[in-house]
Amino acid sequence: IVKHYSFPDHHYYQDTDLIPLSGIDGIIVTTEKDAIKIKGKITHSLVNRIYALEVELFIARGEEIWQKEISQLFT
Numbered sequence: 001i002v003k004h005y006s007f008p009d010h011h012y013y014q015d016t017d018l019i020p021l022s023g024i025d026g027i028i029v030t031t032e033k034d035a036i037k038i039k040g041k042i043t044h045s046l047v048n049r050i051y052a053l054e055v056e057l058f059i060a061r062g063e064e065i066w067q068k069e070i071s072q073l074f075t
Contacts, residue, residue: 013038
């Protein structure tokens, strides 16, 4: 990791937020959610260097309880 940029959750990206990225050599990693948000704002030089992380939920313990709680929200 050469540089780390952090934005608050539900951040509305401005063009100026992405300017520092153009000065970074190598790949740029972001979440799928943020990749969708910045898609129309990235420059051509960044397009092939941005990689999106796929986030998946895995419940290691208590899956039955979690499923019960979630199902009650939608009934």
